[in-house]
Amino acid sequence: MNRGQPAIQGYQAGRSRERSRDPHLHRYAQRAAGMTASEIRALFAVASRPEVVSLAGGMPYLPALPMDSLADDMASLVAQDGMTALQYGSAQGIPELREQICEVMALEGVCAHPDDVTVTVGSQSALDLVTRIFCDPGDVVLAEAPSYVGALGSFTAYQAQVVHVPMDDGGLVPDALHDALRRLAEQGRTPKFLYTIPNFHNPAGVTLTVSRRSEVLEICAAHGVLVIEDNPYGLLGFDGQTYPALRASDPDNVVYLGSFSKTFAPGLRVGWALAPHAVREKLVLAAESATLCPPTFTQAVVSRYLAGHDWKSQVKTYQEAYRDRRDAMISALEQQLPSGCRWTRPDGGFFVWLSVPAGLDTKAMLPRAVTQRVAYVPGTAFYADQAGSRQIRLSFCYPPPDRIKEGVRRLAGVLEGELELLATFGSVSPRTVAGPQSPSPDTA
């Protein structure tokens, strides 16, 4: 700790070497100011150890993939098409894959032309490009409360101001959206866009009801607000159910982001943006400056996979694996957690959103959880405004059901311990911890 100004008798300046340990400090852009080490993030280093049940990261359950056959595919890809698959490609992505992407989106009612698809390095890159072309520093963007941590990271990187809009079990609340837009209008501000995850929300686990979809679109259209629809989990409904994409109803005012990370494999980093053609022009130019082109090799891998495998059956396999895990988590939560806890019951996707009793601070209790060998992501990671101190994102996608049950048992013990502390010290205001509070993507 800094213990006041140096005031030692005979204090000698000048003979000592001053070290900041970073000779480039004066060169960083303002947007790098928030990029600091975080004790919360450091705790996730422990989460990758097998002794810890990690309910933190959102890593897909890759053991469900047919690895041998994928290995054969990749070998033949190199042997037959290596000259193109290992070469630079178009900034917009390879045409065959863009056509296939349109077929994938058709499953959720989207009618699109391959020319309007831009393949990106995962949909995270699409999100970055969208923010880059629309947001100046200080611009307002709307996002659900809570929202995807990676999206908040992109918005922060471009110095946009996030205004959260409440959700309930039916997803984004249209009245709340309307209120938020009215309040902003009173301040003379119009958000650049609404960022929304309608299906099997990360982190909230809820889905926007069908009736609300048209309401949300109408409100945004009336206020001149673009919609960014992020839909990585849409095909992962546990009963095979899908919902109509927002883009299907309003092609001119929705930019749709898709991904193969959850339906196939995240290591390939293949996602896409479907945008109105004028926006697409900008996206392609922005993509060119960011990455030249998306990886040609992994695009070809995905294209071959879609053409040569029963990929819909693979998606069904994923759905079943995640449904078993969801069931294990929900039943463990019902049996183990102390009273006063509430949680969502997702019908698809990867996440349960847990609210703990008033007075507990989920960020402050994470070290105790790690000591008890269980990890989760504190709710504050999913807000741009320090909210979420009573919430936790629990991920059920990776650990097998018996490990999920064990993790919830440990979490219950941690919550009991925290309730005891609360009884001793009373309600406490959350501590502020700087820096990123979510795990890196490779934390199981």
Next chain:
Amino acid sequence: MTERTVAVLAGGLSHERDVSLRSGRRVSAALREAGLGVEEWDADASLVTRLLKHRPDAVIVALHGGAGEDGAVQSVLEMLDVPFVGADPRGCRRAWDKPTAKGELARAGLATPDWIALPHATFRDLGAQAVLDALVHHLGLPLILKPDQGGSALGAQVVRDPTELPAAMVGCLAYADTVLAERYVEGVEVAVTVLEGGDGPRALPAVEIEPESGVYDYAARYTAGLTTFHAPARLDGAAAAAVGELAVAAHRLLGLRDVSRTDAVVTEAGVAHFLEVNVAPGLTETSLLPMALEADGTDLGSAFGALVERAVTRCGR
């Protein structure tokens, strides 16, 4: 010197795993550059088997927090008759428990800020507010709360207002079951590395810590650029000597070995107060020990290479 094979233990399951992995990588690279053969191992269920199979000439424990600093891993190394750099299990345990270390130094007449260590149960059983009131009355404000064990400032918080105490207590108790409350002494914060050579323990130049935010917390420690360090510390000759003597005294009194790092604060009057001592100091790019070595005209590879030789010789190899 024949080529030594060294196993660097880093990682582990403590809250400081991330820092430990960085320390391990850094010291391993330095030792390789110095010509030693180095293996980097995690402290996991395969460790004992690995030690017995590979029998390294010596082990460097770069595990921070928990089993690496409380003497547990050192006890295992002793049982397996594997030479290792650093304090023996008894010394580790004395240093690891901050109230114990402070008590030893206070008994020897050395300055350390007044403190009280209390477990959660005491607050629960005797009434938190009454005990907190007594704490503030006894130590005054500001005070600093720390977990009684552990490092990297995890869970530590300066309290300037009584209303901040409950939240700070809960934050602290997330890392340990017992809180060390310490009077907050104003002054220049320094870290003094003690290194043992042929002439016994010797203090390296003190490193002065000047965090940009005013608080040397986790982010300030591990984000390059958030803290300015001065090496040697900008102390006058007497104060520099006093803090060096304090660190050597702590090293001797607690029965430490090879290397330690004492954190201290030097007041306006030039009095050096002992805060805590680390038996497995951080070795990362932003750590204090490598800076002290540099200020002393040496480097991590040479210093730890020499400590490896000491460990091997000590075991009669």
